[in-house]
Amino acid sequence: MAFNFKEVMNKPERFAPGHRMCAGCGAAITVRTVLRALKPEDKAVIGNATGCLEVSSFMYPYTAWEDSYMHNAFENAGATLSGIETAYYALKKKGKVTDNYKFITFGGDGGTYDIGFQSLSGAMERNHDLVYVCYDNGAYMNTGTQRSSATPMYADTTTTPVGTESNGKMQNRKDLASIIANHDIPYVAQSTLLGTMKDLYEKAEKAIYTPGAAFLNVMSPCPRGWRYDTPDIMKICKLAVDTCYWPLFEVVEGKWILNYEPKKKLPIEDFLRQQGRFKHLFKPENEHLLVQYQEEVDRRWEDLLFKCSR
């Protein structure tokens, strides 16, 4: 079905306003877009790892979720949803549940890349018919911007602070989409918030309606942790893809597909310069770090092109 922006935006909202996420939070935009990809006639159960999204959307006695929703703990969203999905098949077999249900879980990069990695890996390997959506904002934002394995190199976080002896996080970020793709599941995609959200919407739709396990890694900027001017979120996301820092790709049944190749690949400085967490990289004495950064982005981009051309 061709993407029709007006039609998509007129679908009923399944993540209600009134939640307590920050203004301009990338995660909230991710959630709304993903849920819009559900067919209105389909029911859903939403899972959620502990994080900003959970504590801001389901504060007893209020919930922002129109669908059934379960939060269990920080590290077990994958396992929890696999139990729900299995119960669905058990009860459907017995005729106790007749409606169509879809299963989607949301976790930040802390709950997904790090503490929840084992639970996620298990759920993916067992190929439950569910979608795991990581809203990747590149640090533990709920507890105040501590580094995660998704934090990009040289980011200034509260556990990798920049100081006289430190240039921020020393390591590169973990390439989780690739790791999950190597679980040999039917659908993996990387996306972010762009334009009409066509890219994310269509990937969410594929993920939800592909039988078996699916994983979406969605770069979802955090204005507080990244320290950019809040209204600039769309500009930041666009720069992430145009610098090839955050490429858009899919892995469908093991086949890698590049979704977007910028006509003119922009230098990584264009993405980094927008964000306070990289301010120190623009001191004259740190020029070599920018060179190194560019090399790393290029290396990963080349690797992706290789995977996609096979």
Add this chain to the structure above:
Amino acid sequence: MSIRERMSGNEAVAHAIKQINPDVMAAFPITPSTEIPQMVSTFIANGECTTEFIPVESEHSSMSATMGACAAGARAITATSSCGLAYMWEVLYVAASDRLPIVMAVVNRALTGPININCDHSDSMGARDAGWIQIYAENNQEAYDNYIQSFRIAEHPDVRLPFMACQDGFITSHAIENIELIETDKVKAFVGDYEPENYLLNKDMPMAIGPYANSPFYMETKWNQRMAMKNAKKVILEVAKEFEKISGRSYGFFEEYRMDDAEYVIVIMGSAAGTTKDAVDALRNQGIKAGLVKIRVFRPFPGEELAEALKNSKAIAIMDRAESFSAYGGPVGSELKSALFDAGVTAKTVNYFYGLGGRDYTVETATDVYQDLIDITNGATPVQFKYIGIRK
């Protein structure tokens, strides 16, 4: 007519699972409970049971998946031991707070440090404050009977709490004994269908579970759990009464063995009760008024009832198969002494540790403990918190 069989405690529980045929089981292997998911998987593979089995990658995930399945509206179970239970720790509390009536077969084994695969109660005793009902079995028959009763108790609308059906690792889980099984149709009719009021897959009423609930609501959540645990006392006895009708076997919070005129009493839990009974019989033959109280229900703790049963004793040995490292006794000792104090029972008490990590507990051991109780009654100073059978 009941069916006479021979089987191990693990087989007995697996057989009960087959008869009940729950919707979902998620489990991860750990000695000595491993056989339970193995046997259930075999039943499923042979079409003897239609449970959906989730072979998770860890115990943290087995509990989490079981919670998800239970919240979704399914009857959901798991089984574990020792470090497996310890790995679930965090989510045990969540399951209780979410009021999910999960039934977990716990095959008691020592917690690692050093690693040890044999029986003690340190695993489930460590989880005693997690908000789960805990019932302990002396032998295979009790493991089977308790397991069948557990669903009715856990799922009762006045309770809705998760349930640990405990038995002693290897001692009962792997030892083959005679057992009386109940016909499957009777078991099914007794356990009934699981029909939750609220669940995630209810098309008419979506549900949100697991909220962020700060100081204005947290304490009420705990109060409700406390009331449910209190209600469980009544329900446990009601279910036991009904179970007696189909089995002919009666159960209560604890078993009193030759307690009518008992002066010297051992209070113990699990398989060691059987050994102690032999010692009681031998002492009775010598005219010594020995008796035994075997605690079956540890959560909720039947403190008042235990005090009533023990009020005429002269000396009581409270036996703990788990250390709590309070340096002032074990979990059963601390709780029972407190209950006796509140009830004004003035019998002398000693609290001993036995059988840690599978250390033998024999009829001779129990006889020695009774001798201590006689000595204490005759004026000897009680030696508290003794480690029975420790090498010096």
